Amino acid sequence: MQEQNIQASRDVKFLNCEEIRAAGADLTTQELLDATDAAWRDIRSGKSFGGKSVLSLPEESFWEVESVAPFKSQFENERLGWKLSCLYSVNDQFGGVKIIGANAFNRNLGFPRSTSTVLLLEKRTLRLVTVLDGTAMSARRTGTYATTVLGMFTNPTDKLSVFLFGSGPIARSVIECLDFRFADRIEEIVVRGRSREGLEALMADIAGCTRIPVIPASDTTRLPFCRFVITATNARTPLFDDCALHRRAISLHLGGDEVPDAYLQRALRSGLVVCDDVATVSRRNSQSIALHFSRRGLSLEQVGPLIGVAELSGSGDLHVDQEGPTCVTCVGLPMLDLYVAQAIYKKYRAYNDHMLATRT
Secondary structure (H helix, E strand, C coil): CCCHHHHHHHCCCEEEEEHHHHHHCCHHHHHHHHHHHHHHHHHCCCCCEEEEEECCCCCCHHCCCCCCHHHHHHHEEEECCCEEEEEEEEEEEEEEEEEEEECCCHHHHHHCCEEEEEEEEEECCCCCEEEECCCCHHHHHHHHHHHHHHHHHHHCCCCEEEECCCHHHHHHHHHHHHHHHHHHEEEEEEECCCCCCHHHHHHHHHHCCCCCCCCEEECCHHHCCCCCCEECCCCCCCCHHHHCCCCCCCEEEEECCCHHHHHHHHHHHEEEEEEEEHHHHHHHCCCCCHHHHHHHCCCCCHHHHHHHEEEEECCCCCCCCCCHHHHHHHHCCCCHHHHHHHHHHHHHHHHHHHHHHCCC
């Protein structure tokens, strides 16, 4: 396989979503979860590792442009999230680099908020094997965090409800993954979107596709009854009050500064606080847990390990039976992208090899 990869680097092909779909190389939900499960095993054993760099751009300079200034009022409650990111990682066969350009304003132009491009490299030579459109792939891998967290921090006999903030592609993937792996344990998924239009689009997209009842919500009335709370938005301010949560809520934060400080203090004091990778979350410094420390002149990376902040990427066991809340923050590990891209590429190559054999 590696020799084939080296040969392939002489004739690099860009695989867009249409070509991947036409070749039947889109991953099924099972294949997606198998890929990310394999990534987590190799991350925890040290066989796969990587890093992330983010260049955040100042919103003020964006709104200085006369042609876009009139739209500023649309984003009073939402961050632009205007940034250029680079994620890089390796495993035993491949290397990968994902480049992300993001700006919430892109939706006004008919584009996704975030666009990703993935470069897949052969590990030994680090020569380019293929380039993939990673936009849909990136959203799907982020949604798999919901299954990872639910599997780690609940007991197999637990039955619970889920409250999901967000109605975009990540929310769609969250529902897909939870429905595939935990339909027998989840009583309902309550979804509150940023806009009515976005929520209606999500509900139309998943109609008839889930075994779990998915309930649209215009408020947080159901929040206290949902033990698993997921935030996948670009909100400027916290999405809920600490007092509104289930006492032993498990929260998964996939967005930015969406979590109230009172909740974080309670989780640090009486519960369990977890990051997918403490150093990466700390250096990114855009999510609530990192900002909780940096606003006090402290560093999550330095203080977190001393006060018991744990890591999904660590090799140690994490306790699921907490008296207080379990607060999980995930910044998105590049190794997950690598394993998903690798699985798509191998599936695409198998299709091409089959077509070639058929012709001959």
